[in-house]
Amino acid sequence: MTEQSTDMAGEVAARLNGRPIVLIGMMGAGKSAIGRKLAARLDWPFVDADHEIEAAANMSIPDIFEAYGEPEFRRLEASVMARLLDAGSSVLATGGGAFMNADTRAAIAASAVSVWLSADIDLLMARVARKSTRPLLKAPDPRAVMQKLIDERYPVYARADVTVASRDASKEEMAQTVIEALHDHLAGTPEKAAQDPT
Numbered sequence: 001m002t003e004q005s006t007d008m009a010g011e012v013a014a015r016l017n018g019r020p021i022v023l024i025g026m027m028g029a030g031k032s033a034i035g036r037k038l039a040a041r042l043d044w045p046f047v048d049a050d051h052e053i054e055a056a057a058n059m060s061i062p063d064i065f066e067a068y069g070e071p072e073f074r075r076l077e078a079s080v081m082a083r084l085l086d087a088g089s090s091v092l093a094t095g096g097g098a099f100m101n102a103d104t105r106a107a108i109a110a111s112a113v114s115v116w117l118s119a120d121i122d123l124l125m126a127r128v129a130r131k132s133t134r135p136l137l138k139a140p141d142p143r144a145v146m147q148k149l150i151d152e153r154y155p156v157y158a159r160a161d162v163t164v165a166s167r168d169a170s171k172e173e174m175a176q177t178v179i180e181a182l183h184d185h186l187a188g189t190p191e192k193a194a195q196d197p198t
């Protein structure tokens with residue numbers, strides 16, 4: 001880690017002034033993996049909304065879908081998101097559907113900064129193939145499901161404050177790219193110390 005990139009992470013943390021960073025994007029985009037690296041770089045807590053939903057329900061996501069269906073999962077997801085957005089400085093990896101809820105989007109816009117990790121379908125399919133824990137993709141043609149979700153969701157994801165395109169780079173490099181994109185987005189925002197000299 002160069003001194004310069006450490007400074008940049010520190011500036012981003014100061015300019016966010018207590019607002020969480022919320023990662024959005026499709027299944028397989030790397031929200032959970034890159035979010036964890038990003039939190040380590042900022043020295044902030046990392047929270048995965050899917051994990052929090054599982055803890056709240058005391059059930060795995062596939063079991064929630066199977067026992068109660070997707071609408072109940074979405075209700076749980078929205079209530080967990082509302083709670084997590086109050087947590088202050090943290091990196092929050094959402095599940096791919098969370099940003100599609102209008103209330104969740106409004107809460108993110110009001111209290112956080114959102115980063116869309118965009119990716120093309122080939123990259124997403126290669127990444128999700130590693131795990132079979134995503135109930136929406138347990139379908140005869142998972143690629144067709146992924147394409148349909150991309151068509152529905154990308155126009156909404158595009159409303160995120162910042163967009164970072166995924167590429168063939170390590171998780172650490174992607175975390176650095178997110179820090180640089182946030183740094184650009186926040187340019188001109190006063191740092192916390194400058195706002196509050198006490």
Ligand SMILES: Nc1ncnc2c1ncn2[C@@H]1O[C@H](COP(=O)(O)OP(=O)(O)O)[C@@H](O)[C@H]1O
Nearest residue numbers: 027028029030031032033127130169170171174
């Ligand atoms: N930049 C990357 N390079 C290599 N593998 C990655 C990268 N980003 C994510 N992955 C891997 O891709 C898979 C899906 O990533 P994950 O973070 O679970 O995505 P999401 O939370 O957006 O669904 C995981 O196995 C993860 O380790």
Ligand SMILES: O=C(O)C1=C[C@@H](OP(=O)(O)O)[C@@H](O)[C@H](O)C1
Nearest residue numbers: 026027028050095096097134135
């Ligand atoms: O895109 C979605 O609707 C979902 C994405 C999953 O999270 P990841 O995006 O972390 O895979 C998880 O919340 C659930 O399986 C539904």
Ligand SMILES: [Mg+2]
Nearest residue numbers: 031032093094
């Ligand atoms: Mg995830």
